[in-house]
Every structure is written in structure tokens, then in C-alpha cells.
Amino acid sequence: xxxxxxxxxxxxxxxxxxxxxxxxxxxxxxxxxxxxxxxxxxxxxxxxxxxxxxxxxxxxxxxxxxxxxxxxxxxxxxxxxxxxxxxxxxxxxxxxxxxxxxxxxxxxxxxxxxxxxxxxxxxxxxxxxxxxxxxxxxxxxxxxxxxxxxxxxxxxxxxxxxxxxxxxxxxxxxxxxxxxxxx
Numbered sequence: 511x512x513x514x515x516x517x518x519x520x521x522x523x524x525x526x527x528x529x530x531x532x533x534x535x536x537x538x539x540x541x542x543x544x545x546x547x548x549x550x551x552x553x554x555x556x557x558x559x560x561x562x563x564x565x566x567x568x569x570x571x572x573x574x575x576x577x578x579x580x581x582x583x584x585x586x587x588x589x590x591x592x593x594x595x596x597x598x599x600x601x602x603x604x605x606x607x608x609x610x611x612x613x614x615x616x617x618x619x620x621x622x623x624x625x626x627x628x629x630x631x632x633x634x635x636x637x638x639x640x641x642x643x644x645x646x647x648x649x650x651x652x653x654x655x656x657x658x659x660x661x662x663x664x665x666x667x668x669x670x671x672x673x674x675x676x677x678x679x680x681x682x683x684x685x686x687x688x689x690x691x692x693x
Contacts, residue, residue, distance in 0.1 A: 519692075523670065523680075523687035524687060525685055526685075527662060527672075535662065536571055536661065537571050539568060543568075543612070544574050547610060548574060551574075551575045551577065552577070553579060553612070554576060555578075555606075555631075556579070556580050556581070557613065557615050557627075558582040559675065560615075560674050561614045562673055563672055563673035563681070564644045564661075564672065581602065582598075583627065584599055596626040602631060610638045612641070613631070613639070613641050615644070617643060617644065617645040618646045618651050618655065618657055620651070620652070621651045621652045621654075624657075628641075643657050643659070644661040645664050647665070667688040669686050671685050672684065672685065672686050674686065
């Protein structure tokens with residue numbers, strides 16, 4: 511992968527997860543969700559922008575009837591670490607009352623975003639509320655954040671590709687890479 515110069519800092523990209531491995535794991539997650547939600551029509555709330563590719567691939571792998579909505583939340587800005595301040599940019603759809611809701615995240619790092627979303631979504635009285643995350647940083651995530659479906663547990667690295675970005679770039683990469691600052 512080519513190196514990139516950003517604001518006089520040079521980065522390189524080290525492969526963490528290849529496309530084939532990602533797709534295989536998504537099929538396993540889809541089978542679990544199909545089993546758990548058989549006979550229901552859950553709503554998947556995909557968190558933009560990072561989870562849109564994961565959501566699309568997961569959605570295509572499911573055999574159950576289901577719906578999808580998108581929420582835009584911000585906590586990173588142009589940084590490689592969360593700011594800790596969560597902002598809901600799009601409104602929560604009101605159709606979630608008495609429905610099975612699955613929040614689809616690209617990555618759970620500090621857990622702040624899902625904590626915030628769960629608190630906000632519970633105001634609408636969903637029947638159930640579960641979390642799906644492609645990536646989970648076990649070292650960082652607080653123990654009081656229950657993630658029901660995890661694609662991969664990863665070390666505490668900043669990652670890009672497969673929907674995950676650095677300053678709104680690199681989302682289009684088919685693999686997931688670790689962003690490493692060059693010395």
C-alpha cells in the first residue's frame with residue numbers, strides 16, 4: 511500500500527484483515543442473526559458513514575425479512591482518537607417503537623457512541639435493542655457495553671478501509687489496514 515503524507519506526518523498501511531476473511535465472517539454473523547430473528551422483521555440502524563459497506567454486505571447475506579435505516583453520528587472529526595463528544599446528526603426514525611432494533615457499527619472503540627445511541631433509542635421503546643459491530647477493540651471498550659454480534663476483535667490500532675476512514679478517505683479500500691505513523 512502506498513504511503514501518504516498528511517499534515518507533514520507520514521503514514522503507512524499494514525494489512526490487518528483481507529476482503530475474503532471479512533466476507534466469510536459476515537456470512538457467519540448473518541447465519542446467527544437469521545437464526546435469532548427468524549419469524550420477525552428487525553430494523554437495522556446503520557451508523558454512517560463507517561458502517562455502510564458492512565451493513566450492505568451483511569444485509570445481502572441475510573435470509574430473513576428486515577429493514578434498514580441510517581443514522582449519522584460524529585465523535586472523531588478529523589482525529590485518530592475519539593473526541594468523546596457524541597453528536598447525533600440525523601434524527602432517530604420514529605418507526606422503531608415496539609420493533610426489534612439492531613445497531614450496526616463499523617467499530618467499537620471507547621463504547622461512547624453505542625452508549626449514547628442506546629440511551630437515545632430506549633426513549634422510543636423498542637421491543638429489543640442489540641449491537642452488531644464489525645470490529646471491536648477489547649482493550650478499550652468498557653465492560654458495561656454489551657456487543658451482541660462481533661465480527662473481529664482487534665488490538666488498539668487506528669484502522670482504515672472497508673468503510674472506515676481517515677479524514678474521510680480510504681473508506682473504499684477492500685481490506686482493513688492498520689494506520690501506522692512512520693518514524
